[in-house]
Amino acid sequence: MAGRGQSRSGGALRAELAAYLLAARKNTYVDGSPMTRKQAAAALRRQKISEYGLVRIEGAITRIRTKSVLEAMLDLYEVGDAQREQLCELWARDRSTEDWITAYRPVMSAGMTTYVGLEAQAEEIKLYQPVTVHGLLQTERYTRAVYGNGQRVNDVQMSFIKTHVELRRERKRRVFQRQPRPVRIRAVLSEAALRTLVGSVGTMREQWEEIAMLSRLPHVQIQVLPLWSGGQMHREYHDFAILTLEPPLRPHIQVDTPWGAVSTSDKESEVQRFERAFAEMSSYALAPEETSEYLHQLSKEIDKP
Numbered sequence: 001m002a003g004r005g006q007s008r009s010g011g012a013l014r015a016e017l018a019a020y021l022l023a024a025r026k027n028t029y030v031d032g033s034p035m036t037r038k039q040a041a042a043a044l045r046r047q048k049i050s051e052y053g054l055v056r057i058e059g060a061i062t063r064i065r066t067k068s069v070l071e072a073m074l075d076l077y078e079v080g081d082a083q084r085e086q087l088c089e090l091w092a093r094d095r096s097t098e099d100w101i102t103a104y105r106p107v108m109s110a111g112m113t114t115y116v117g118l119e120a121q122a123e124e125i126k127l128y129q130p131v132t133v134h135g136l137l138q139t140e141r142y143t144r145a146v147y148g149n150g151q152r153v154n155d156v157q158m159s160f161i162k163t164h165v166e167l168r169r170e171r172k173r174r175v176f177q178r179q180p181r182p183v184r185i186r187a188v189l190s191e192a193a194l195r196t197l198v199g200s201v202g203t204m205r206e207q208w209e210e211i212a213m214l215s216r217l218p219h220v221q222i223q224v225l226p227l228w229s230g231g232q233m234h235r236e237y238h239d240f241a242i243l244t245l246e247p248p249l250r251p252h253i254q255v256d257t258p259w260g261a262v263s264t265s266d267k268e269s270e271v272q273r274f275e276r277a278f279a280e281m282s283s284y285a286l287a288p289e290e291t292s293e294y295l296h297q298l299s300k301e302i303d304k305p
Contacts, residue, residue: 012121012249013094015060015114019248020087022058024077040076047072060114064091100174104167107160112262115243115254116167120174124184124244126278129193130237133207135168136175137187137214137222142207143168145199176214185220188281191227194298201302208295215291223285224294230284236277 028035037058041051047069049057056062064070070091074084101108101117108116119125127134132146147161175183189211197204215222225235243252250266253274265271286294 012118013090014063015118015245015249017064017087017090017094018058018060019250020083020090021073021077023248024074024079025058028077035077040073043076044069044072049073060117061111063094067091100170104163107163107167109262111254111264115241115252115262115264116171118243118245118249118252119171120178120183122175122183122243122245124186125175126242126244126275127185127187127239128189128236128241128278128281129187129239130190130235131239132193132196132198133189133211134187134193134239134241136172136185137189137211138168138172139203139207139210140165140169141203142198145203149198176217176220182217182219185214185222186278186282187220187222188225188278188285189222190225194224194295204302205299208299212292212295215288221288222291223282223288224291225281225285233284234277234280236274236281240274240277242271242274242278 025037025040026034030036030039037051037054041049041054044054049069053062057064064073067088070088074087079087101113104116105113125136127136133142135143138146143165144161147156147164150156151161175185194208194211198207211222214220238256240253240255243254245251250268251271252264252266253271255263255274
């Protein structure tokens with residue numbers, strides 16, 4: 001089982017349990033083929049587990065309700081005693097962990113809740129943002145301006161904005177201040193994301209200073225992707241993040257959609273697609289050591305009459 005020096009969130013514990021159960025199902029054969037969710041759900045009918053319910057359990061979206069349901073799944077997958085004990089312990093720890101995310105669930109989709117639960121457990125996070133500064137790099141003032149600018153269009157209350165500002169502050173703290181090892185961050189920010197005025201000039205200057213400071217941390221690499229770089233280069237038009245996690249958890253991707261929804265996946269083909277996109281954009285971006293000077297030049301430009 002994966003372990004770390006710092007406490008683990010309920011979301012991370014649930015994701016680890018889900019990964020083991022998914023692998024156990026696929027290692028259980030019916031008529032010479034791996035057991036499908038439909039077959040598993042039929043066998044678990046007495047426990048009132050539907051095929052959709054299995055999707056949510058294996059996707060770490062929902063907890064397994066009771067130990068008897070978990071044991072029925074372990075029986076079905078013929079899990080051995082040693083691993084069975086470990087999985088029951090994982091389930092118990094997940095049930096007893098009061099997630100810090102709980103208070104923010106009302107303002108997050110199920111996919112985003114799962115992603116945020118894994119974020120601070122990652123070994124590395126690769127970030128790309130084409131339009132605004134990525135949330136993990138934002139100052140509170142900048143975040144407040146982002147939500148405030150969209151308040152009339154999105155018809156949200158001040159309490160909603162306040163909650164999201166608090167959520168981003170807590171996410172940032174848990175990622176950058178994790179002990180004993182902080183999460184490695186690799187970020188590519190489009191030049192458009194840095195030049196787009198959000199809030200006031202003072203807000204932007206403070207945000208640029210924050211990015212410059214973060215870029216100097218030993219575990220952080222931030223690159224700027226110029227607007228005119230690579231005419232033949234593939235460029236993503238929505239932000240995304242790639243999480244590298246400790247086994248048995250597989251890498252996850254998170255992509256925002258135009259409707260404000262969040263899509264997450266751990267499918268290898270999809271993760272590899274975004275890995276290739278990140279690598280290509282990173283290769284066309286300015287070198288990490290140029291980031292601070294670039295931001296300094298932006299600050300000088302904005303001072304010009």
